[in-house]
Amino acid sequence: MRRLLPAASLVLLAAIIFRVQTRMDVLRHALPPGYEMLYLPAGKYIKLTSLGYQQIFADVIYLWSIQHTTNEAVPDRFARVEHVYEVINDLDPEYVDPYHIGAMTMVYEMNNIPMALRLLDRGMRNLPANWSIPMDAGFYAFMHARDFDLAVHYFDIAMQRPGAPSVLRRLRADMYRRKGDIQTARDFWHDVLEGTTDERERRIAYNHFFDLSQETDLRVLRKAIEAYTTARGHRPARLSRLKEDGFIAEVPTNPEGAEYIYDPRSGEVSPPSPFNLNRRVQ
Known part of the structure; x- marks a missing residue:
């Protein structure tokens, strides 16, 4: 009889566990997923x-x-x-x-x-x-x-x-261009250009530096032409007049040393070389 009691207890315990587990399953399935x-x-x-x-x-x-x-x-x-x-x-x-x-x-x-x-x-x-x-x-x-x-x-x-x-330096430099600070962006691309020996990276850096240099110069020249025209009542006959009359410190040239193209009749100034990355200056 004593040997039967533990067996009966185990059966009862198993039945209780089964019942509890069944109830928990019901509750779990009643709850939404997740x-x-x-x-x-x-x-x-x-x-x-x-x-x-x-x-x-x-x-x-x-x-x-x-x-x-x-x-x-x-x-x-x-x-x-x-x-x-x-x-x-x-x-x-x-x-x-x-x-x-x-x-x-x-x-x-x-x-x-x-x-x-x-x-x-x-x-x-x-x-x-x-x-x-x-x-x-x-x-x-x-x-x-x-x-x-x-x-x-x-x-x-x-x-x-x-x-x-090294791509982080390029990303950082490009952020300045995107927020409109092209002069700072140009300086960072110049740092990238000077700080790498990898030919592919140098080519990428140079293209950005070249374009941003021309873009910076064009903005400087256009602003000086506008100031000259407002002050003098007419457009400058040539870009060198901007320096002669104190509207800019120096007449810039592009990174290849080429002079910017100026039309005194329209007052338009344009780059001497195409933009390497097909940028357009506003």
Whole structure:
């Protein structure tokens, strides 16, 4: 009889477990897909229960977050995305992929640039030697926020980190051109040209430097011609008069040493050589 009691207890226990599991399954299926994200605790609490395996927890939550945000059956699947990536970062601050993938999700799926930049800012603090995270931030600031000053800020950070690719210097220089500061952009392209021995990179840098030099000179000359015409009541007969009468310090020539073409009848000034990158000066 004593030997039968433990067996009976096991059967009863199994029945109870089955009943509880069945009830839990019913409750789980009654909840909408993705409900788990609503109850994900903060990273500091998960750390306490991870028994030193927080990196494994970070991996699991990261993979689960990708499944969650790509499941279109989940209502409001992006509602807690920022919290989820905060948890992952808390568990494993040096885990690089979540910064990139999380920011990509926030930009392209949620169209939330500020949220993406907050995530990348956290990555920059946690990984002070990583250049790819600030490079991503600069790209999003440039392409999506259209904030060229902010893009320069991020590219500056990336350039100062070990192993940063030389393309960052080109991106940074181009930001100045895009925001209208073509003289600064020209100076940066000149620095790129002088600072590299790679022939392909030198060719790219020279083309930008050449075009921006002509663009800068044309703006200077047109402004001086306008000032001269206003002051004298007629257009200058030749460009050298702008220097002779003190409207410019020197009459510029293009990077190849060629003089700019001037038509005194119309007051128009044009470049002596075509723009290498087919730019048009406004």
